[in-house]
Amino acid sequence: MIIVFNMITASAPGKLMLFGEHAVVHGKPCISTAVDHRMIVLAKKRKDDLIVLKTSQVGIKNYKIRIKDLKNRNYNKGCSFVFCAVNNFFEKYNVKSGLEIKTKSEFSSEFGLGSSSAVTVCAIGALAKLFKIEMKEKEIFDLAYKTVLDVQKRGSGYDVATAIYGGTILFKRGGKLIKKINTRGLPLIVGYTGVKADTAELIKMVEEKEKKYPELVNPIFDLVETIVLQAKRYIERKDLDRLGGLMNFSHGILAATGVSSKELEKLIYAARNAGALGAKLSGAGGGDCMIAIANVNSRREVERAIEKVGGKIIEVKTNVKGLTVSSL
Numbered sequence: 001m002i003i004v005f006n007m008i009t010a011s012a013p014g015k016l017m018l019f020g021e022h023a024v025v026h027g028k029p030c031i032s033t034a035v036d037h038r039m040i041v042l043a044k045k046r047k048d049d050l051i052v053l054k055t056s057q058v059g060i061k062n063y064k065i066r067i068k069d070l071k072n073r074n075y076n077k078g079c080s081f082v083f084c085a086v087n088n089f090f091e092k093y094n095v096k097s098g099l100e101i102k103t104k105s106e107f108s109s110e111f112g113l114g115s116s117s118a119v120t121v122c123a124i125g126a127l128a129k130l131f132k133i134e135m136k137e138k139e140i141f142d143l144a145y146k147t148v149l150d151v152q153k154r155g156s157g158y159d160v161a162t163a164i165y166g167g168t169i170l171f172k173r174g175g176k177l178i179k180k181i182n183t184r185g186l187p188l189i190v191g192y193t194g195v196k197a198d199t200a201e202l203i204k205m206v207e208e209k210e211k212k213y214p215e216l217v218n219p220i221f222d223l224v225e226t227i228v229l230q231a232k233r234y235i236e237r238k239d240l241d242r243l244g245g246l247m248n249f250s251h252g253i254l255a256a257t258g259v260s261s262k263e264l265e266k267l268i269y270a271a272r273n274a275g276a277l278g279a280k281l282s283g284a285g286g287g288d289c290m291i292a293i294a295n296v297n298s299r300r301e302v303e304r305a306i307e308k309v310g311g312k313i314i315e316v317k318t319n320v321k322g323l324t325v326s327s328l
């Protein structure tokens, strides 16, 4: 008898942090948006007891692990988010099966657009469908967030929430608040510095600063919260001029905690000098991407200025759809 297993496809977007980085790790709200660079996961059951992963974007062609070895958690680095997600899913729902999982990425993990959280979300979404388990968005969030913390120890979970819910969201650590913001998206310009940031190190550095200078860093977090709440209003009203101003404030006070870098500053000042309404780092800092907004007539000028100082423009559409899962 030939058994044909159902193939499931899950797709989730990358993210960009708009406002509230670092402060969100300390309990304040942030705003992030889903971008049209997606991660795709294909999954089906196997008859044997192997989990086979093909993830070409990190050069893993056919990595195999036995189901019983999943819980040891000493996975190959490029496989850790997917294997940890499978292990957490099997443990939570008391199910198991051999699996064949293939991942395809529309973006480079170098840019810091959230490929790890998107692949984790896709894996859990695909498993839920494969094992016919009804999971609400918040349940997917909780399990994907636990997985991300198991692997990388730190993080607010904003990237996980953005991959699941899509759109543009107001978010608080651990999913205490996940609220869609009413917008059709922003005319963002994204510049990649060419430097890969180490998010965990930067979070640690800000935590240490907060311990050393609480009377300075805590008011910074309070100010970030004020900016986030004002930004929500300006995004909804499409007031790009005031929003740009908030981006500049936001960058300035983040830089005071030491998370900016020479490369980020170069791109940010080039954007501002070329007429951007505002520009800031996006995410942990130290490298990765900066974002800017500009009116239609100065957009090209701003992009050119960023490129001229060594930045790479990454074309993105914002506010896109979150996790989708279907069976082929």
Ligand code: PMV
Pocket: 017, 020, 021, 022, 023, 024, 025, 112, 114, 154, 155, 156, 157, 158, 159, 197, 199, 203, 282, 283, 284, 285, 288
């Ligand atoms: O660098 P990213 O995109 O992983 O963003 C980091 C944003 C932080 O607030 C510093 C951490 C977090 O998980 O919220």
